[in-house]
Amino acid sequence: MKNILTVLFGLIVSLTFGQIEKIEPPFWWSGMQSGQLQLMCYGKEIAKYDIEMDSIPIIDITKTENPNYVFVTIDTKAVQPGKVVINFKENDKVAFSQPYEFKARREGSAQRKGFDSSDVIYLIMPDRFANGDTTNDSHKDTLEKADRSNPGGRHGGDIQGVIDHLDYLNDLGATALWSTPLLEDNEPVYSYHTYAQSDLYKIDPRYGTNEDYKRLASEMHKLDMKLIMDYVTNHWGSKHWMIEDLPTKDWIHQWPEGFRRSNYRMTTQFDTNASAVDAKGCMDGWFDTTMPDMNQSNPLLLNYITQNAIWWIEYADLDGFRVDTYSYNDKEGIAKWTKAIMDEYPNFNIVGEVWMHDQAQMAYWQKDSKIGAIDNYNSHLPSVMDFTLHDAVMVMFLEEGNSWDKGMIRAYENFTNDFLYPDINNILLFAGNHDTNRINEIYQSDINKYKMAMTLIFTTRGIPQIYYGDEIGMLGNRDKKGDGDIRRDFPGGWPDDKRSAFIAEGTSGEVAGRTQDQEAFHAFTKKVLNWRKNSDAVHNGKLLQYIPYNNVYVFFRYTEKESVMVVINNNSENQELEVGRFKEGLKEFKTGKDIITDNTIDVTENLSIPARTSMIITLK
Structure with missing residues (x-):
């Protein structure tokens, strides 16, 4: 009887304190260039166990001040597709085992070709584009529920809605899709923007599943279109499970008062005259109260987000990244992150959001910049966004006459600084995006001004990007009405919409097509973009x-x-x-x-x- 009780007690202890809750990455691939993999193992007091693997050499085991984590670095150079076993031992006996799988890579995966200047990128806010599956508008595992009447709430757009309208994008002439983040964001309010992520390995269930995201990439590739993931390295969401149980105290940037907002002065990253306190205030300050600032100088965190990024490329078969708030990261850490990805995929492309208003300051962040070389810095970032051209487009078509510094001279002067960039054709161009006032709001629905602005964006050097709905004249003013106004629902994306801008003007049936004005915007955009495909x-x-x-x-x-x-x-x-x-x-x-x-x-x-x-x- 005593022996039976001892066995049962040991089983209970193992189940309570030993069973692993998560291993991340959840699986990996054989034949990866890096040759190493760091497994993050999480479970109640898991650090008390010794770890062995029968068939794969363990390079290093790192335990932190939090006993619920163990980081295991293994040698994967010779690993073959299949499952291996990880043994967790106590007193030289196996307490429990965990299988781990290595998959075979897609043929040619390492040589995948990223987006480039032959592409036109269509940017969407997925929650506001189209609701293809009304059953997932709200989900039992997430806090915020759908409320289409709330401009800042969840409206129900999802991955299926995007898949349903890929033919519309292809017909328009778009060749690549950049969706704002689709990973889980479990904040109780304002979660639709998904920049406060709560699980880096999981698509938000209100958008669909990981399989749905992989299917989106597959359907796009059938149309010779490319999928770009919006990746967030600078911050996570306050509801991320690892934020709620930090692996290390310096996993995030901590402040004595609990929260300190970034000063947003990215110039402190390279200003030779900057004070240390101001530089720290930019890099280590939080972007917002619900977005803890991640510490990329922590090697465990840096390796975690590097592997996560590579995992999504390999898993979903991605064609590029757009990296949010790139220049707010620890600049040495983000350079290592970028280089690791580009080493694994040398023909991939990554564009960083460097929201600055001076060409020299933006050029600093592009790979092999001579400006960055002044302080021995190389970001390894292939592409940056041309915010100075955006600044010019916002005003120059409102300016009359033959002025020394207004009107079209703004465009000319922008391009006179192209010599600052090491790769000028790999610059992302845009008239508007999800953070700016709508271009047609600024130009008061004047289609002639729209045509002039987009002619410039579509034909000058670089990679053009168009914001969803601009091609039908959508309006929105964030200064007066907030972000929700520049992120309105695309007409026709919801089952109860009476008019659909996805279909042509005058289409018969229960749902009306584009209005005459919408058709005029759309026809111009479609004509130029489809011509551009072959120029x-x-x-x-x-x-x-x-x-x-x-x-x-x-x-x-x-x-x-x-x-x-x-x-x-x-x-x-x-x-x-x-x-x-x-x-x-x-x-x-x-x-x-x-x-x-x-x-x-x-x-x-x-x-x-x-x-x-x-x-x-x-x-x-």
Whole structure:
């Protein structure tokens, strides 16, 4: 009887204190370039056990001040696909065992090609795009429930809604999709933006499942489209299970008063005159009260987010990352994170959000920057976002006349600083995104101004990105009405919508199609983007620009085999251009075709261009 009680007691102890709750990554792949893997093992007082693996060498075991964690680094160079066993031992006896799986990689996985300047990226807020599965609008495991009447609440958009409308995106001419984060965000309010993540290995159940996300990538690849994940390295959500039980005290940046907001002065990252307290205030301050600031100088945390990023690339078959608040991270840590990913996938692409207003400061963050080299820094980040061009686009089409520093000269001056960037074609361009006022709000639904702005974005150097709904003239003002106003539901994305902007104007049936005004915005966007798909001059050509006269900006994109002339008349009056001035760009060309109007243009004669008009002329 005593022996039976002893066995039962040992079993109870094992179940209560020994059974592992999580191993992350949950599985891995054979044939990975790094050759090492660090397993995060979590369970009640799991650190008291010794750990052995029969078939894989253990390089290191790290235990922290929290006995619920053990970090096990293993050698995976020779590992083959299949399951191995991890033994947790106490007093030289196996207390319990845990299987762990290594999967076979996709053929050619390491050489996957990321997004580039041949692509046009379509940015969506998934909660606001389309509700393809109404059964997951609310979920028992998450706090915030759906309330479409609340501008800052959950509205029900999901991964299935995106899959259902991939044909719309493909027809529009988009070749890549950037979705704001889809990982679980279990904050009780304002969780739809999902930048306060609570589980880095789990798609938010209100969006779908991990399998749904993998299926999204697969369906996109069938259409030769690319999927870009919005990855957040700088902060997690306050409800993340690891935040609630920290592996180490310095897993996050701690402050004596509990919370200190970042000063947001990213210039302190490279300012040679910056005080230490200000630099720490930027890097270590929290982005918001619900977003603890992660400490990338902690090697365990850095390795955790590095492996997590690689896991999602491999698992979902991703084509790129957009990294949120890139320049708020510990800059040495984020450089190691970026390099590790690019070493594993040398043709991948990562664009970082570096929201600054000076080209030299943005160029500092691009890979191999000569500016970064001044203080021996290399971020290894392939791409940054062109916020200075965005700044210019926000105002220049509101400015009249022949000014020294206003109107189209803003575009010209932006590009005069291109020499600062080590890879100018790998810059992401945009007129608006999920954090800015809607472009059509700023230009008061003036389609001519929209056409001029997007002509510039779609034809100059770099990788253009369009924000969902801009192509149908959607409005929104965050300054007056908050973020929810610039993140409105896409018309037709919900079963009870009476009008759908996913379908053409005048479509018969119970649901009406696009309005006449929406159709005008859409038709222009679709025409230019589908033309752009086949223009090597716009994808890879050089940029030749001319100083704007009378608020008319002219530039050329050209290769040895193709030339495109772009004319933007940001003037309230018609203008006539003396073509002789553009001889360098026109070369021996005699005619061209304006792809916007389909008109044939004689480029040997002076060129007349109507007021508030853009032209994209393919030269022949």
